[in-house]
Amino acid sequence: MSNQDFNESFMGQRLFFSVGEPSGDLHASNLIRAIQQISPSSTFRGLGGSRMIQAGMELDYDLTSLAVMGFAEVLPKLREFFRVADIAEQSFARGEVDGVVLVDFPGFNWHIAKRAKKYGLPVFYYLPPQLWAWGGWRVRKMRRYVDHVLCNLPFETPWFQARKVDAHFVGHPFFDAVAQQPLDLKFVDKWRSNATLQVAVLPGSRDHEVHNIWPLQLEVIRRLAAKFPKTQFLVATIKDSHALWCRSQLKASDAKLPLQIFAGKTSEIIELSDCSLMKSGSVSLEMMARGKPAAVMYHLSQTTYAMAKLLVKCKHMSLPNMIADKLVLPEFLSHGKLTSKSAMQSIHDVTEEMSRLLGDVEYRLSQRRNLIELAARFAKPGASNAAARFIMTKLINSEDGTLPMEGDRQSPSYRRVA
Numbered sequence: 455m456s457n458q459d460f461n462e463s464f465m466g467q468r469l470f471f472s473v474g475e476p477s478g479d480l481h482a483s484n485l486i487r488a489i490q491q492i493s494p495s496s497t498f499r500g501l502g503g504s505r506m507i508q509a510g511m512e513l514d515y516d517l518t519s520l521a522v523m524g525f526a527e528v529l530p531k532l533r534e535f536f537r538v539a540d541i542a543e544q545s546f547a548r549g550e551v552d553g554v555v556l557v558d559f560p561g562f563n564w565h566i567a568k569r570a571k572k573y574g575l576p577v578f579y580y581l582p583p584q585l586w587a588w589g590g591w592r593v594r595k596m597r598r599y600v601d602h603v604l605c606n607l608p609f610e611t612p613w614f615q616a617r618k619v620d621a622h623f624v625g626h627p628f629f630d631a632v633a634q635q636p637l638d639l640k641f642v643d644k645w646r647s648n649a650t651l652q653v654a655v656l657p658g659s660r661d662h663e664v665h666n667i668w669p670l671q672l673e674v675i676r677r678l679a680a681k682f683p684k685t686q687f688l689v690a691t692i693k694d695s696h697a698l699w700c701r702s703q704l705k706a707s708d709a710k711l712p713l714q715i716f717a718g719k720t721s722e723i724i725e726l727s728d729c730s731l732m733k734s735g736s737v738s739l740e741m742m743a744r745g746k747p748a749a750v751m752y753h754l755s756q757t758t759y760a761m762a763k764l765l766v767k768c769k770h771m772s773l774p775n776m777i778a779d780k781l782v783l784p785e786f787l788s789h790g791k792l793t794s795k796s797a798m799q800s801i802h803d804v805t806e807e808m809s810r811l812l813g814d815v816e817y818r819l820s821q822r823r824n825l826i827e828l829a830a831r832f833a834k835p836g837a838s839n840a841a842a843r844f845i846m847t848k849l850i851n852s853e854d855g856t857l858p859m860e861g862d863r864q865s866p867s868y869r870r871v872a
Contacts, residue, residue, distance in 0.1 A: 466495030474559030479503030481627040488842035567599035587768035625837035628739040633835040654727035689715040690723040743833040747821035759789035
């Protein structure tokens, strides 16, 4: 079937999205646009963020405003999470939805999946939870409440399939975002420096992450600036509010630090950088795609750390390391108070790693080559289009492989969930 015939085959579908992370908001917005290319008459509503609104979704609730990570952080917001789940179920009960697309955020999205199945709705999980890393017993929920898992990492598909979950590899949408997002070349030209080394500093996308990571990163910057006074530090925050908070943590003695803080310029700052000081997260895939060495930091509360020690089974916390099954980006995890022994040790260790990246050209270039080689194998765009085609094909639910034309609501192969 040609692409034109494929596109013309789809009638409009009513899709409900549940997305709770800022990164998921980006990837879901690209998926919505990919579906619109296939089926312009399809409509979208649900839980998400501002990028999904821009892509054409009717927002029922800004779920990204509740984004949290860790057991201790979730508990105070449980009542609000259940209220939002009720909003979703009301939409299901009114028959306003043909299919449900979940993106990451498993603690909450399990509830959405369960409620969707109550009304016989097909459920797709895009950017599925990393059950292979921790909480493997939750695969029972996946089998029970999710019809199709769209896997983003190459080793995920066989893991799910071995556990009798309907899983299909589509690729990681982060590479679509990197390929599609044009750089602000004026910004890049303005801040490019051939005379000094430049370090990208990424403190995270969630409020609590920024509050936990930035004070540690700032202390690392202070130490590095004393050792490498000609190095420039470019801080990339997701939100203006994060940039303001980061500036508020600067002391009077930091006035002379070679540091600039920007909001909304993450890709540009990564492109400018020689290396990065970053929080663990999906942005590590952009480091891989652009071949930028980095030291990866993460900080947990003592409660979350204690539980993670019992539950987490994977060797690495950064996606490039998981994909490579080896350490291509050095990782540093700390826990407890920001003044704890663990946090102080992390500051020391990260400073040592960053000093090596800044002071040893051969080491920095070898790290860059490792990332470029990994990216050549795995950093391929196309996940959004592959996921869109899969979802729409399954929603039409054709048994003989043919697809009804737009408007053919009476086709026996079409299933409308009332």
